[in-house]
Amino acid sequence: MDSKSTRSLPFGPPPVLPDVQKQLKEYLLCPDRLPIHNYELAQKYWPREPNPRSLFHCDMAPLGTTLKVDRDPTTGKLLQFREVPLDNMGCTAKNSMSLKRAPGPPEQAVRGSNTNYPFWPGGIDELILTGGAEDQDSEVDFVNNLLTVPPGFKNGIRFKSDDLLNHKLPISYPRRRKATVVNLMSIIKQEGDLLGLWQEETKRDEKIAKEKIVIEKLDAEVENELSEVIPKEDIIPVLKISETKTQRIVTQWAEELDISKPVEDFQKKIPVMAKTWPFELDPFQKKYLGYKYLEEHANVFVAAHTSAGKTVVAEYAIALSQKHMTKTIYTSPIKALSNQKYRDFKDTFGDVGLITGDFQINQTAQCLIMTTEILRSMLYCGSEVVRDLEYVIFDEVHYINDSERGHVWEEVLILLPDHVSIVMLSATVPNTMEFANWVGGTKKKKVYVISTLKRPIPLQHFLYTGSGGKSKDERFLIVDKDGKSFNANGYLEACKAKQSRQSNQKASFGPKQGRQHLTPKQETTMWVGFIDHLKRNDKLPVIAFTLSRNRCDQNSSNLNSVDLTTSKEKSYILMFFHHCIQNLKPADRLLPQVVKLEDLLKRGIGVHHSGILPILKEIVEMLFQKGLVKLLFATETFAMGVNMPARTVVFDSIRKFDGHGMRTLQPAEYIQMAGRAGRRGLDQTGTVIIMCKDDVPEERDLKSMMLGTPTILKSKFRLTYSMILNLFRVEKISIEGMMLHSFKEYDHKTKQKKYEKELKIVEETIRNSFSDTEEYFIKWSKVRCFCNVMKKCPLQFNKFTSIHRNCRCGYVKNGISQEFESNREFYV
Template sequence: MACQLDGASTSGNPLDLRVEFVETDAGAGIAVIEDDRSPKEQISVLPSLLPIGIPPVLKSIQDEIREEFFNHPEELEVHQARHTQRVFPRETDLASLFAIGTSQSQTSIQVKRNMTTGEMLGFYEEETDTGGTLTAKNSCSLFRTPGPPSQSIRGTTTNFPFWPGGMDEANVDELLKASADTIIDFKTGLKSCPPGLDHGIDYSKFKSPQASGVFNLADILDETNFENIFQSEENPSSPDSLQAQEDGSQDDISIEQTKVLDNLLPEEKQQTDNTKDTNASEQKRTQRSPLEEVWAEKVDISSDVVDFHKKIPKMAHEWPFELDTFQKQAVLKLENHECVFVAAHTSAGKTVVAEYAIALSAKHMTRVVYTSPIKALSNQKFRDFKQTFGDVGLITGDVQIHPEAFCLIMTTEILRSMLYNGSDVIRDLEWVIFDEVHYINDMERGVVWEEVLIMLPEHCNVILLSATVPNTLEFANWIGKTKRKKIYVISTLKRPVPLEHYLYTGNSTKTSDELFMLVDSQRRFLTTGYKKAVAAKDERSTKHSKSFGARNQRGGNMAADKNIWLSLINRLRKKDQLPVVAFTFSRRRCDENAARLESLDLTSSAEKSEVHIFFNRCAQRLKGTDRKLPQVLQMASLLEKGVGVHHSGILPILKEVVEMLFAKGLVKLLFATETFAMGVNMPARTVVFDSIRKHDGTTMRNLLPGEYIQMAGRAGRRGLDSTGTVIVLCKGDVPESSELNQMMLGRPTKLESQFRLTYSMILNLLRVEQLRVEEVMKRSFSEFHARKDSKTQEERMRKLQEQIDEKFDITELLARSDYERYLDNCEELLHLRAHVQEETLFSNAGMKMLQAGRVMVLDCAPYQQHVAVLLKINSKKTEKTLTVLVMTQEADVSDDVTTSKWLPASLLRKTLFRPERKASQVVTEVSPKHVSYITDRSFKIPADKIIADHERRKIPRFSLDPPDQSTVIATQELLRLVESNPDGLNQVDLLSDLGLNQIELVEEVMRMRSLEDSIATAFTCVNLPRFDSQVDEVEAYLKLKKEFNNIKYLLSEASLHLLPEYQQRVEVLKELRYVDTGGAVQLKGRVACEISSHEIVLTELVFENVFATLDPVEIVALLSCVVFQQKVDLDEVNFTPRLKEGMHRIIEVATMVGATQWQLGIRQPVEDFVATLKFGLVEVVYEWAKGTTFKDITNLTSVQEGMIVRTIQRLNETCHDVRNAARVIGDPSLHAKMEKCSELIKRDIVFAASLYTH
């Protein structure tokens, strides 16, 4: 394309040059060229290099050049003004006064393609939300102006988050309507009384005029939608129209509209065609699937993907091995840009799915985030992915490496922070990979996964990697419903390396062969193996007791433990079953076990040399004094012998050394806690359990199946071992067979919601007016079960509303009578009667009265007010029932006329059923709640004979036999009682005769009597002429309304189980002035948003100026209370006077916050709230900030080195949070102090760089 600026080329003026603008580089740019040819020689139109020409634009290039050149003279070069200055004669143009100036483009150019072939068909303009007014401070739109580069990675708390996917965007007016929780039905729900007035006009009595035979054709045409008809003619093969035909959407043209058009046809044709079409349409409607939302689909992996390489001829990433079926299926879904949930056994190869997503992101030039539950796993994955993909970044609390990379590794907490803070990284995200998703069951941190999944924008696809869990479909359904995306669930059928489970009862070299298989590779529990283990243990215990008597419980156990480990490791070594991971559920026992085996040497001289060189090279990162730490020296000695220790008390750099040496096969025996089972693939040949019992923070218990499977899954190296070996040590008695069976073969723990409300979450959402906390709560996994059938419930509500609308006459009747109150009283009375009967009949006094022959009155269909005699009491697992003989009449069951149970006579039990035809009987079972009352009458009957006769006549060949004489006599006796007592029999008094003395039951009996009195005298509706015939219809109507209101409540926010707690927490925030009465976040609330833990207490400390009089070393020491989690006796901590004063001040503030919570309904005792602040490391951090060496501070406490390092690292993040809080409130002094705090603690071994990142 070319365009030119006209002018006189002979003037020599640069403005008069004749130039042309020519498209270059396949449409990528525009070039300006001079044109000295005559107009005849000029090219009128240059051919476009784009296949279908230049896309449309809002303004021509000429207009843009003129606007930029003439309207902004201040941008011209000052020293060249003489070349550009020019005077133009003024021309009067009154029409220009009416012109509207151009504004920023509100459209974007989009490409129209053939969705089948991908061929480009053309361009079209599309409206966008872009504009200079949309920024991160006022909009959740992806089209808002990007923020400054300094905030592009982590964002800032003043930014709005991007709009969560799956959540309908709403403007402020809609939010206000939603907060009122009103649903307006414009057909039947219009108000007749203005707000504030007592009376209005009821328009329902003004009936619409009857339709005449004259109709307006324009009205009919207005109601008919011809858009789809024309669309089908123009593009009959379009995907939309084809989909509409497949879905039966052509039938969605209203039947009512069809009927209107059919009215134009002759009557005979109308009757035949209309009936045929309507029936066909109705049949299609009934055949449609119900309104069931299924967002998860299980992918079949039982057979291989035969055409895999045809579907993906050129993969984004290749591996040197053939992919498993589940991996191929996952790759296919990723290529289709679909979300997957991969639940696979340990070491099955879930990482392949993550790697392919990363490769796809690189191919598409988008970004991908890999999240993990722990920082250590993030570091490991950073190293692995960096070796594979190169351009990989790492973001953790204290480290930020290459954050501009396309692939970012981070913890889930960091991603949550980025989402709330509106990080611009989120714009470019194509995939978010969640590893170890089963960690969502963690009570403390599981909520983070739910928050992130809810807050992710729509354009972000998710990949979930998890160990095998039983409810993958349920969890995937929740994610799909929340994000409104289909989730494909891919699960492995079996482990790649099967496991064999053993019990080990040996304790010496002689007994080292006492290894008994309990579960084989086919997952069969072997009872014979269990019995052999029990027998071996019993035999040795008997011999020992005879020879030595009772064993020394303390010293003997320690020596025995050493012998057990030595015998087992030597056996495994001989059988070539090393390396082995020994899981021990105590940090102290891990250290003790390793120390006891100092005589054990599992490495060759060459391996010792390799370990020594590697360890020294890693130790070079440490300061000279840090290299001499006892833990460092001890670990170096152990590792050279092939023994390692791995738990949270070990220094991070030493844990990484152990992991790397284990991965190289140089650590033969590793004592570890269960955290080693999470994360990077480090399988062993054998796994040993020191015990199957652990302390979960509350009590000692056996391992859960999921915990056992996760750890046992480390056994078996794919490609090296045919089976993995799992051994359970039997140091004491052999565990129960049922316990072992449940632990080894039981179902893993289900994924369960740990969603809870935090002040940080509430404040982060309240600061964005468009987002509502209730919407986030509604989308949590904990609410999924109550709302998963919401579409079905909404459809049921619609049908109920239609039924209610049809009963307009009953609505009027209820408005002018006391029917509703009457039936409410009746329903309450029946409920109380049923409950009291169930509680009293089988009490001690009730059982004495319930003997065979006791006469009672029933109140259940079809035996309303029928007398019966008790034959026997049946005791079942769920409840007790009564076998009774009921007096009826012949053909009673087929009678259609029944007495309403809502009549006062029935409710007050004034009359008894009296047969109008020949008396008959039925032997049946009834529930205690169906007994109206027990009478004071009884007579002797042969109950067994009556029951036997009844059972005999149930046999087909005896069904026509007459009843036995005993049955006839009992029936006649009941008839005699009814005829002699037409007004009812005397009933047993529950209070006096049964001696009822439970307060709750006595109150219920008194309430029953009060209700009976009111039903007898207090209601006028019972006197209405048609009461007997109307009461059942009115009750059915009220039942419909009750069901409608119940469904409406369940679908409303009022039914959220966390709503009361949310309201209480908001009241706390209002009381402490974090939000105003309208819910707007105030200054204190904005400060709290900057803080990640104990946000309320720290914010109060900042506003109370508690840190103003303290030095940085004192501030950082006291702040350790919010990150340290271990219990330490404070008597062992030496506080300076100023530290002690500061501690008391912090406790005062925490007590004030806790008391406010308690007063406003949050049921957490003040003492428990204050106890969450732990001051056990104040002295240690104080000395560290003063410059004391790490070796010296370890002598000040019993807390292990690894816990000290972890606390100080987290403390650095808290210092950054308080520093940001100081910036928000404009306190430069506090800001400088917190900077200094961070500098004081950020040194030496505590902040030594990870081996995985360098």
Template sequence: MSTSGQIGVDNLQESVKSWITNLDSLEIYNLDRLLNKVSEIPLQNINLNNLFEFESSKPISELIVRRDPTSGQILDFYEDFRDFTEKEDTIPCLFDENQLDLKDLLYQIPSIGDGIDFSQKTSKVLKSKETFPESSTMVDLSKALFHQTITEESLLDISSQSYLDESYVNQSFLQKVSRASSGSSSPLVEDLISKRKNKKYAIMSDLKLAKSFDEIKSKLAHQWPFELDIFQKQAVYLMENSENVFVAAHTSAGKTVVAEYAIALSFKHKTKVIYTSPIKALSNQKFREFKAIFDDVGLITGDIQIAPEASCLIMTTEILRSMLYRRSETLHDLEWVIFDEVHYMNDAHRGVVWEEVLILLPDHINIVMLSATIPNHMEFAEWVGKIKQRHIYVMSTKKRPVPLEHYLYTGNSSKTSNEFYLLIDSSENFLSKKSYFKAVDVKNERTKSSAGKFGPKGTKQNVSTAQEKNIWLSLIDSLNKKQLLPVVIFTFSRKRCDDNIFLLSNLDLNTAAEKSKIHLFIKNSLSALSEEDRNIPQITHLSESLARGIGVHHSGILPIMKEIIELLFQTSLIKVLFATETFAMGINMPARTVIFDSIRKHDGTKYRGLQASEYIQMAGRAGRRGLDATGTVIVLCKNEIPDIKDLQDIMKGKPSQLESKFRITYSMILSLLRKKDMRIQDFMRRSFSEHKMTDTAESPAVYEAANIYLNEKLEYFRQKCHNESSIETCAYCNEAKMNHYYQLCAEYSQTHKEFFDKLHAKGLIFKTLVQGRVVFVRSMHKSEKKIVYKLAPVILVEAFSRDVNSALALSLDEVGVLKSGDDDLWEEDDSITNKMTSFYDKTNPQYEHLIEKLKSFKTNEIQIPLVLKSLETFKNIKNATLIKIKYADIQLISSKLVVKNSQFNFDFSFISLLDQFNEFNFMQRNIKFVQELNKELSKSTSFVNLASELFRFTESYTATCLKSENDSLLSTNLIIDFTKDLKIQDIQFVEVFDNYKRTVNNLNNFNCLDCPKFSEHFDQILVENSIQDRINYVVDVISGNSLLLVSEYRYRIEVLKKLRLIDERNFVLLKGKVALEISMAELLITELIIENVFSQMQPCEIVSLLSAIVYQQKSSQDDENYLKTSFNNAALDQGRDKMYEIAVQLNKVQAECQLQVGNEDDYVEQLNFGLVPVVYEWSRGVSFSKIKTLTDTQEGIIVKTIQRLDELCNNLKNAAKIIGDTVLESKIEQCSVLIRRDIVFAASLYVKNQ
């Protein structure tokens, strides 16, 4: 720097003034020197055009159009600003092209032959011969959407307006709108419905594929040293062709082979594969297993990452969900995703994660799903295939590699140690009950209890400690002699597992050599721990027990000790293992025998019997493939023998169906609102729960087109009626009255359903719906495309019951009854309508054939005497009809019982026979033939007599109604009054019945019924409202109002707005971005951060307070005590009070927004301050053995809580970055450092040295 530019300390002001006033003295203005330096630079070839090429920066905002979801009309514009706090999350080629919604574009212009193929990267013109057939690309809705009173000529032709791809045509919707027509619908619509019905995504794998496997066997990406089973060959062949597969098979059936081949294929193709498991422990186990086979394998869990860039990554489903929401770079070049233990989707807490992942996963990624046997595997596969628009090939096998034998054991000492009673043999045959009752007799005789008092009535086992010890010692000794060890004993209580270990403290099952191996293995496994940690009481106690060949496995055991037990068990060094049911899920660790300590358990809410799926999963651990011919399963009967029905249900019952656990969460809403890739309504629509309830199309395109079309037709129809109809000038029924009448009819339908549902629930309905009872159904008559509804009496020929939903009835008219469906339209069903009186012209050639057919029947085979006493009688009953009515068809129940205690025995083949012939004109001479025929028939109750009774009843009730002031049947004594006749006093029932009577009476109080053109006018209103109803239905589908969880979604949106996580336009605000970084109790922790609750706290205080959110295990101490007593730390006391206050406020906000919260969102219920003192001392450096003395919580639970705390700290650290709070970020970082030490974060043995 020049002298003039030198800054002196003493004359700073003078120097600054000199700079400002003498700029020429600066070197930068010395042009001669500058030009000399430039001249020294060698000249280069310079292209000035390059100056015009520059990479423009991404705009800070974009203009977004907001449209009406139903009409498409532009409502307003808003500016969406780019979020600079996020990482760039646009990953090319990760998500499919259908994100651009190209499916809704036209492939060809109407009436022009050429089109554009959007499937190519570079669009090309299609030749005319390549254009799609018109029948497969257009939907003619004109005939399907309207009532027959509208002539086809009056409808506008939309053939050139609606180009919809066949895959978007929704079957249930087309069926719904086509039922609006009482006549035949468009052949094109029927064709599309048929195609939609036949379009299945789930395909059961063909056995021929196993034969095709031999053709590619030599070219496989991976080879096995054994012959593959059939289902394995099928899966491998399909995966070679890049198909999705779903394998449902028993434990140890060999499903892992399928996963291995997906990994091998990805290695061959130089792509990536992800294996997901439901829990972290299983991920660790699978990492060790796959690492022994393949080289490039990585592991990502909440607390550890090993080779995250590997081609094969093992992770939990939650980790994969997070990656999908964040569009992680890890997902680049992903070809396969393997979902193991898919049946775990039934888990109430984690099941939703599986659905989220399957919905978010890009369609081009291949899927392998592995599951235990489930009864609805095809339904589940159909759902996955549907949301992915790809076939899912299903392989299911019920064959066990090692068959099982199931026993009852009643012994209690060495003398009775051979009391094994076989219930189910290896062929899965439930043996005779003799074996079961023999066990009951032996048990009853020994316990001196009265016969027949077996079967669990509670959960208490009235067995003393000494008796319990004798049972286990004698049973294990017997199994050892029979060479049935090792054994897994499933005990549904951690405490009982530990107690049983103590009872067997003197039992030794291992040799000296085995003891030496165990001691050496434990020593090596614990070598990385400090001496103090190696001497933790649980470790020393378990080490001694393991040396004797006895182990225990449950969540209260330290993770490193659980892994030691698992690895020792795999080598058969543990002979007896007491375990909770979590041991049944995970890596293949079979035993020779499985024992059930009980077949009842507490599920967190109540004591209940085991479900068949739970029993099957645990029993599947019995039998070692390649070692045992059969596996042995024993149900221990300590005190009482379970009821035989309960045993049959769990041993031979069907496994639980895979049910959707989908629910809306705040995190899900915020993630989808931020990314804007998919509306939350579309996300819900793709869930498994919606699939089970509806068959909604994936794209709303067909509904949007139908909505526009329906609105046009409604307007056209109204204009047409205005020009032609006289309803507006009618003195009886103007349009307002008729619309009111229509609404009352709709209200009647609802109250009728509620009333009859109530009757059905109380079982009262079946006391009245007996043979001979007259009931009223609504009949439909069609004439010149007009429909007239009326009530028609029929006589029940068959009785209804709880198990019978339909019955035959006799009617005097051709009654059209309502088919099962959603629409309130009554249609004739000729297939179930059979003539009871048929007369044929003798001159017709078919007459002789009929005579021969009739005479071929024996007299006792024809039980329908067609006794005709006179021609006058025939005129009254000539239209007598036998119809099939359903429970829902009945509108009223009369007090008339025509024939009591009659047996209506008739031969259905005779009815069928008469139905085969055409009906001819009535001829009087045929009466004689029928009369002669009747002489040969048995003299049972005459249907003609029944028809005559019905005719007389019809005349009677008509006359009675005419005399009644309001023409209501309910006001006469012809209809049963359930509250009086059956003397029902139930208040709720009386209210429902009164409401039902009110709606019926309201219908009869309209003078519009006196209108001579009532049928015509009502028909107009019926059609208009029918179209409007369909418009409402379509709008609901488009807007998402028809979804199961739409109300909850709206409530949660209101909560987020009230808490200012999103604004009024559903844009994610800063608080919302903070919440997105949190994986648990996101609203509570976000409020704690925003309100600076942690600002004055030390790291050890912060992390201990956070344990109240993470700790899920209830201790024996009352949690309310921690709200009343002091922690002897002012910061902790204040933090606890503030956390509790915020939790109460959050619950209040949710209640104000009408949200019914469960345990997941009840923030007060989630708080548990039981481990705050423990974590506080741990973060201050106190040893694990000492902090254990502060609580009765088991060691494994403490470790799991602190590990989860570390994951939560990582979340908070990211949240602190979002708001720019570097002080909080530093404190949270220090929290992790303080707790990440010693045995709590000891490396997993499955990943050690990997």
């Protein structure tokens, strides 16, 4: 049947035949209906079975109460059960800073999470709150008190009236609410205003009485001129924060212990010690342990010389925490010190972990060793380790003076919770009591301070002017072991020896202008002769502090002919070295740095700086501790608290680049590096030698560096983006609160009375200087008014032309309305 015949049918084609056009349209326009998309034709298909009962399951709300038992205090018989409410119900790490909040997931137990709240810092009261709880309880006017301009925008949305009447407004619901609902916060604020009313009135009366004398004598215009000169009374040069209430600083939060008096009956005071040592403890160590400051969870600050035994206090704190089944965190400023303390404490305590940027070992241990930046991250991220934390030990806390990282120590000290005891170890600094008073005032807990009077191993300082050959034994003493006086004779002899050699060189090769620098060959000859001099005088091992990584590598490469080890030591070094690098890939074992360091260590020479691979630095540290590295070229980071003393310390140069320019070492830097000289129990004195390659340093520079006072602890607190974002995320502690508790703000508070006295003196000086000129200002204001009148009046009169023509002056009688009299003259 053709199409024409089908069209001629009265009712179209029969329904049994498919519509080809419709099928083609669906095939082209609806590809999702193809059989390939039918999930029932897939190879694996599990049909769903409806389960309506699953809709009945829901998470139960946490219990808000618990049962408490009441017993008879005499017999212990159970009397009754009481239902008491639970505190911090529903508190988690995402919404609470309480220690009673629910613990987080196990994978966040150590490092925490960026979404967690930190635990509430100790010593910070509720006045520092930004208003999180108060804003929730206060009433919000949704009609008149809504913001229309978002933060950071200049313009916003203006909601204009739509001229529509709300017929529900006359209903008296709001009146009923005002009659029945009582806003307790408003009552408290009103009561506070009433309590402070008398104080405000007395201040206002005093201010009016002081200004009354000036106001009575001067006109309004003169008073405005004086107000620009005289400062206001409420200007105090302190850090500009919000109007939060300042903490009282009258209380003494630090106490210095006297180590001159011995501790009596030490064995009776502590019959069973948490840790014992095979040697006799020093007096300052017995002070801390004998009076049980650590056992009573007091904050302590040990400011002692190098090799004085500060680590004993830290070890006893770790032993106490292990006895109490709690945790201790040991923080250090550099990774080298962390690695060394991990090896030492691992042998002593066993359960010790290490968390640095390079290694993460046993993070669930009772004693964790880490850098201060990692501890700050754990505090901000709400780590669960803080719950069980008993002691935090800050080694080398004088690193707070560092301009780049010093603010980290202040943040950590502020953020530590109240139940954590602080143990601070530092080199000798002049203002130990000031720093301890700030820490005690911040944590609201007294800090006990001990400072040692002298080094256990005295130092002798020398100048070395030799250049090899016959002059290799030229070493001159400039500071004896008493450390109190500068030997000028030794300094003059060193200058003469250097000048005589330079004059001989000029006579041989002719005069040369400017400073003469040694060639690589001359420097190699000088080092070879110097090492031979130290070896013959039994001054090995030696640490050569070279304040440049490039010079460290150059000096070690130039000593190819120097060999300081025996055959037995060589075999042990090679065996130990190959054992340590066996975990490296075969290709990594052939790196140039690995091959070069292996040859240097075999001959007893080591290199230690930040450019060395971490595993190689650790090998050098361990071999140096065992006495197999006789000569170590290192940068100043090696001196930061690392317990690796040598018999001799050598300074390749006393000038360093600090990021801005070349400068001489500061006393604290020099003392820190020179303190590595002298091994306790092995050496009677330590030897410090300064090499004079070019010229002998200036006498004043040597005196200030060797005999000068160490740098005082100064605040390097600054606002960083990380701290601002973390505080904004928490919203419970304001940025002003952190600034208020910083060491910098404490310095301003202590000087506030001094500033107030100086301000009063300035105010009295200004007031006395203006007492003789008050009359002058009054007359000057009248003259100014008269000049303004004279500018307007003369043009209104006809006689002004004749007066001006005859070059005479006129005067005004009884104000502006009087005419000029041309027959009289007026001279001003």
